[in-house]
Every structure is written in C-alpha cells, then in structure tokens.
Amino acid sequence: MMRRVVVTFAVAKFAAALTVGLFAAPLAGEAQQAGKVPKVGILQPGPRPPAWVEAFRQRLHELGHVDGQNVVIEHRLARDLNEQSALAAELVRLGVDVVFTWSTPAVLAARRASGTIPIVCIAGDPVQIGVAASLARPGGNVTGIANLDDALELKRLQLLKETLPKVSRIAVAWNPANPIWLPVVKRLQEAGPVLGVTVHSIAARSVTELEAALPTAKREGVRALVVMNEGVFNANPRGVVEAVRKAALPTMYAQPEFVENGGLMMYSPNVPDMFRKAASHVDKILKGAKPGDLPIEQPTNFELVINLKTAKVLGLTIPPSVLVRVDRVIE
Numbered sequence: 566m567m568r569r570v571v572v573t574f575a576v577a578k579f580a581a582a583l584t585v586g587l588f589a590a591p592l593a594g595e596a597q598q599a600g601k602v603p604k605v606g607i608l609q610p611g612p613r614p615p616a617w618v619e620a621f622r623q624r625l626h627e628l629g630h631v632d633g634q635n636v637v638i639e640h641r642l643a644r645d646l647n648e649q650s651a652l653a654a655e656l657v658r659l660g661v662d663v664v665f666t667w668s669t670p671a672v673l674a675a676r677r678a679s680g681t682i683p684i685v686c687i688a689g690d691p692v693q694i695g696v697a698a699s700l701a702r703p704g705g706n707v708t709g710i711a712n713l714d715d716a717l718e719l720k721r722l723q724l725l726k727e728t729l730p731k732v733s734r735i736a737v738a739w740n741p742a743n744p745i746w747l748p749v750v751k752r753l754q755e756a757g758p759v760l761g762v763t764v765h766s767i768a769a770r771s772v773t774e775l776e777a778a779l780p781t782a783k784r785e786g787v788r789a790l791v792v793m794n795e796g797v798f799n800a801n802p803r804g805v806v807e808a809v810r811k812a813a814l815p816t817m818y819a820q821p822e823f824v825e826n827g828g829l830m831m832y833s834p835n836v837p838d839m840f841r842k843a844a845s846h847v848d849k850i851l852k853g854a855k856p857g858d859l860p861i862e863q864p865t866n867f868e869l870v871i872n873l874k875t876a877k878v879l880g881l882t883i884p885p886s887v888l889v890r891v892d893r894v895i896e
Contacts, residue, residue: 794819834864
C-alpha cells in the first residue's frame with residue numbers, strides 16, 4: 566500500500582510539473598519579449614563638441630543605462646538638413662524606443678519621421694514650432710528642454726548694449742531657412758528702441774553669406790553684432806569668428822566655442838547641463854513615463870564668458886557692471 570501511494574504521488578507530481586511547463590512556455594516567451602534591450606536613438610544635427618553627447622551618455626550611465634549591456638545607443642550624425650530627415654527615418658526603422666536630438670530643424674525632422682515614438686529634445690520653443698501643446702503638458706510624443714530663444718537673444722542684445730553703451734546700431738545674424746528666427750528678429754527690432762538701439766537684420770544661410778554681408782552692414786552704421794544660436798553658425802565657430810574679425814565688430818555669441826576661438830563674448834545656458842537633463846527625461850521614458858506627461862523644462866544654469874584679449878584688440882574696456890557677472894574670462 567505504501568509503494569502504491571508513493572508511485573501515485575510521483576505520477577501526480579510529474580503531471581503537475583508537465584502542466585506547469587506547458588502553461589509556462591508561452592509566458593517565458595512573453596518575458597523574453599518584455600525583457601528586450603531598449604534602443605535609444607541620438608540624432609546629432611551637425612558637428613558638436615564631444616563633451617555635449619558625453620554628458621548625455623554619462624548621465625544615462627549614472628541612471629543605470631549602460632550602452633552595450635542593458636541599452637543600445639544608435640548614434641547618427643547629420644551633416645545637413647536633408648540628412649537629418651533621412652537619419653530620423655532610419656532611427657524609426659531601427660525601432661528605437663526613444664529619440665534624443667537638439668536644434669529646431671532636427672526636432673521637426675524627428676517629429677515628421679514619427680508621431681508616436683517618444684522624442685526628447687533641446688530646442689528653442691517646442692510650443693511655438695508646434696510639437697507640444699504647452700510646456701507644462703506637452704501632450705504628444707515630444708518633451709525635453711526649451712531654450713526659449715527669443716528671451717535669450719533679447720538678453721544677449723541687452724548685455725552687448727550694456728558692454729557698448731555708446732553703440733546705437735547693432736546687427737543680428739540669423740538663418741532665414743530656419744522657421745524660428747523671423748519672429749525672434751521682429752521682437753528684437755521692436756525691443757530695440759527701449760534699449761536705445763536700432764536692430765539691423767543680417768539674413769545669412771551660411772558663414773560665407775554672413776561674411777559677405779558684414780561690410781555693407783558697417784557702411785550702414787552697424788557697430789556691433791549678435792550671432793544667433795543657429796546651427797549653420799554653430800557648426801563653424803572658427804569661420805564665423807574670422808569673418809567677424811575682418812569686419813572688426815564686437816560680437817555676442819551663443820556658444821563658448823566662439824569665444825574660445827577669439828570671439829568677444831558669449832551668453833548661454835550651460836549646454837552640458839541641459840544634455841544631462843535630457844538624459845533624465847530619457848530615463849523616465851525608458852521606465853514607462855509618457856513624453857506627453859513630462860513637463861518641458863527650461864534652463865536654469867547660465868554662463869557669461871568674455872575674451873579680454875579680443876576686447877583689448879578691439880580697444881574696448883568692459884564696464885565693471887558686466888565684469889562682475891562674468892563666469893569665465895579668457896585672457
């Protein structure tokens with residue numbers, strides 16, 4: 566009787582194990598699917614300092630996302646606007662779980678490529694360009710950090726005027742191929758009289774066009790220049806600074822590379838800090854957050870950098886009211 570009970574129990578145990586195995590088999594497949602390694606696409610709009618992307622990657626690493634282990638980073642570098650669209654479509658075909666990019670044209674290219682894949686961006690104003698309903702509740706598939714370029718360009722104009730109080734005509738260089746700039750230029754021109762300056766527009770699609778326009782601007786009374794935070798200029802800071810040097814115009818820039826290459830001054834959000842914030846957005850999305858529910862942040866860390874060697878060459882004395890706010894001096 567004892568043998569019979571043991572055998573019966575063994576058979577029952579085997580049958581139970583077989584039943585569990587049969588039901589567990591599809592669940593195991595589902596678990597494998599659910600555990601697939603996520604892909605993060607980086608759409609890089611033109612050459613940028615490696616430290617920017619490295620800040621993004623490092624922050625992802627700190628948050629537990631290690632490239633090649635538990636996440637795959639697909640990094641694509643676009644050399645022009647057409648390539649941005651092609652590479653955005655390529656990232657979509659690869660099935661990335663989220664796209665990170667910066668600059669308005671790149672964000673628009675990513676948004677055209679997909680209206681469903683989450684996009685984390687650093688751009689001028691995602692609401693103004695139509696990819697988000699509001700900063701607090703974006704509502705769609707785009708979130709990130711907003712530069713709010715019009716406010717920043719106004720601040721750059723103010724700082725340049727404060728540095729050069731006797732200057733009455735300042736030019737702003739912008740790219741007419743970028744849809745965000747025309748309304749910004751109009752707002753700067755409207756604000757000019759309040760600051761005591763006339764704002765002269767220089768529309769340039771390339772560094773070559775900018776260089777060609779500067780002598781005419783000088784003949785028309787321009788005595789200083791603001792180079793806007795525009796991709797065609799940011800991609801070649803040395804070329805822009807050289808063109809400005811020939812015109813001998815004190816110039817305000819939007820990226821530190823210009824001042825490091827001999828430009829006079831720069832005012833900008835801390836870019837690596839924004840890239841780290843963008844990585845935090847990506848982390849939240851990979852953990853299940855919806856981009857439409859993640860508020861679009863604004864930069865909180867700003868830098869004012871002045872090249873005193875260039876100021877000396879131009880015969881300028883930087884007012885104490887400006888010097889006291891400088892974060893970094895290049896001598």
